[in-house]
Amino acid sequence: MNEQRPIILSIAIILVGLIIVARLFSIQVLDDSFLKRAERNAIQRVVDHPYRGLVYDRTGKILVYNNPIFDLMVIPREFTVKDTARFCEIFQISKEHLIENYTAARKYSSVKPSPLVKQISTTDFARIQDYLIDYPGLFVMTRSVRSYPQPAAANALGYIGEISARQLERDTLKYYRQGDFVGLSGIEGYYENTLRGVKGVKYKMVNVRGVDKGPFKSGEYDTASVAGHNITSTIDLALQEYGELLMAGKRGSVVAIEPKTGEILAMISAPTYDPNLLTGAKFGSNYLLLNRDDSKPLFNRPIMAMYPPGSIFKVVQSLIGLQMGVLNPNTTLSCNRSLVACHNHPNPVNLFGAIKYSCNPYYHQAYRMMINREVSRNTFKDTEIGLNEWREKVMKFGLGGPLGIDLFNEKGGSIPSSKLYDRVYGPNRWKYSTIYSLSIGQGEMLVTPLQMANLAAIFANKGYYYTPHLIKAIDGDPTKIDIKYRTKIEVGVDSHHFDMVQDAMAEAIYGTAARAAIKDITVAGKTGTAQNPQGEDHSVFVAFAPKEDPKIAIAVYVENAGWGGRAAASTASLMIEKYIRGYITREALEEYVLVGKFM
Known part of the structure; x- marks a missing residue:
């Protein structure tokens, strides 16, 4: 019996070894899920939002065009603030708003970007851009909102706003994500699918601290956004x-x-x-004022x-x-x-x-x-x-x-x-x-x-x-x-x-x-x-x-x-x-x- 123990032990070790080898083969060769998880941790997916289609009157005059705005994004792990009061003064944000948004960002991910301040106008961006270098973990993402050269035909043209939870639930094609803008009324709402365009995607390599290391596989999997279709309205x-x-x-x-x-x-x-009241950062407050107006x-x-x-x-x-x-x-x-x-x-x-x-x-x-x-x-x-x-x-x-x-x-x-x-x-x-x-x-x-x-x-x-x-x-x-x-x-x-x-x-x-x-x-x-x-x-x-x-x-x-x-x-x-x-x-x-x- 004692003579058989070395043989049994050797067989057990060989079997365990074979099982481990087989499992490694399965993980590394047959099953790529772990590779994909690792890549997801190292790759940052950035959505390229398309420009909405323009709206013209029947004679070719522009009724609605796109105006650039900026979202201040934060990567929580990299972000530090020594003087909170000064930060809030520069970026015109309350301390409560800063804490609330930063907490939400950390809860979502410590290494992935989240919005800290939304819809910064071009004027405000020009004022703050020189301060960005002083705050690690901050960068700006460009988006666009609607603008109206003439304050006319508001009820016909409609407006866009941030998508609601109920609209997200109804989006069976899963085109939209929380924070996206969507047509809510008028032409903007009825012709949403025509005006919205097609999103693009860019993949960037990041290290464990979320620092950008360039495009993933030289941009092989990137797709460019496609602008929405332009509409000529019947309005004179x-x-x-x-x-x-x-x-x-x-x-x-x-x-x-x-x-x-x-x-x-x-x-x-x-x-x-x-x-123009229902565009940009003051959309919410202006909408409430208009909605409460007795003249409707x-x-x-x-x-x-x-x-x-x-x-x-x-x-x-x-x-x-x-x-x-x-x-x-x-x-x-x-x-x-x-x-x-x-x-x-x-x-x-x-x-x-x-x-x-x-x-x-x-x-x-x-x-x-x-x-x-x-x-x-x-x-x-x-x-x-x-x-x-x-x-x-x-x-x-x-x-x-x-x-x-x-x-x-x-x-x-x-x-x-x-x-x-x-x-x-x-x-x-x-x-x-x-x-x-x-x-x-x-x-x-x-x-x-x-x-x-x-x-x-x-x-x-x-x-x-x-x-x-x-x-x-x-x-x-x-x-x-x-x-x-x-x-x-x-x-x-x-x-x-x-x-x-x-x-x-x-x-x-x-x-x-x-x-x-x-x-x-x-x-x-x-x-x-x-x-x-x-x-x-x-x-x-x-x-x-x-x-x-x-x-x-x-x-x-x-x-x-x-x-x-x-x-x-x-x-x-x-x-x-x-x-x-x-x-x-x-x-x-x-x-x-x-x-x-x-x-």
Whole structure:
């Protein structure tokens, strides 16, 4: 037995040796995970952030460009500060902020860089750069933020900001990392994937103290960033700026559209704000101030505010009645003020006169003729059937749901259905007398300013529209925009019905909106005064011009400004002249709008 012990021991040693050799072979030859871990400890991965695409107006003027900013990065193991007060003074950071960020950096990694001070402006960087050599472990990483040469179109352009935790969770492609900037609203948000570009990566060798030792494998695995695509917007900067000037000090909206294409020429939300406020290091504090402002400058009224359309809707009623065969140009009805209030005008009137003079009783009676057509012996059921059929026709005009503009958070307004009245009053417990206010664009009906401008485009085009949009081309190529913005949408009304309606709208300018008349330019329009239970009525006006070959369709809402023929019509008329002529000939009217004393 004693003689066998050396043999057994030798065998055991050989087996252990073989196992160790096999394991080493596996680790060093077959399994490269340990090599990769070692390389990760020695290689620093630096993301090369791309420049976002630029945004231009329709004439080639720059609306949004990139401005360099700097993040002060820290490698905790190398960083030392002898005089904390002086450091905080130089870098304009509080002691609490310094401790908080440095602690977070150490928690993340003692040898990898983390941001210590974010979004340093070029001015501040020029001031601090000579001090960087005094503080080991600090270096600067260059990034970019958006900048706006003109403080215009803020609600349309939108803004970018640091990505949120919720957005990171939704990023299934894992493109973003904490601290990245992303489009949060407007064009910046909707076209984020187009504007953001493609990130690049650089790999640097570092020693155990994190000191840069040059590129890894001579940059073999580095990839260059690719700048985002440039966007040409449909906005006409000169018209946009003029509209914002006219709406200064007021609340409301202006939307102007090129009828033949659906391209939005101007989209004004009043009050607005300077988009430069939401850039750089003061984004957070400025956003809070704007968000708390009672006038709601961040609220994008053209696509989010909803109002009763008022008398403007009478044009839609006229067209639906003509298409149904219930009305014709010679249909004459009395201005019976026992039905609903009206103003002085010739009596009775035909359909042309009803549009021209905006006769409320006419549309009260005409709407009853559309709704109650005795298709059922049950009066309640007859009204229900008529309302639902009428609603389908109205919704073809782009009402009752979002149009599909290239902006997030668009509201769709409301065109009430029988289900709404069943819910409120109960089935078979309502009839025409319950809903007659819809005949003149009041009651439960709501629209957005964008939808009203689109109606003006429909009237101009004699029965069709293109989905309103804010993008004209990507990298100069108009075919790269979404096909839905190049697709004609018919509203289901024969084009010949629009001839008389256009003539009546042109005559209406001299009846209810004389301020909208422009010498040598035929304007076709319709005023409205949208009722407001919370205060003074809203002034509303839609128009297109020139009537013979429309170049612009426009809708103006001025909140709490009363009659549509004053504030809204005057503003729209000036905008039309500015776009078609390029200059204003009616200085007195311009002064009237700028002063804003409409009541």
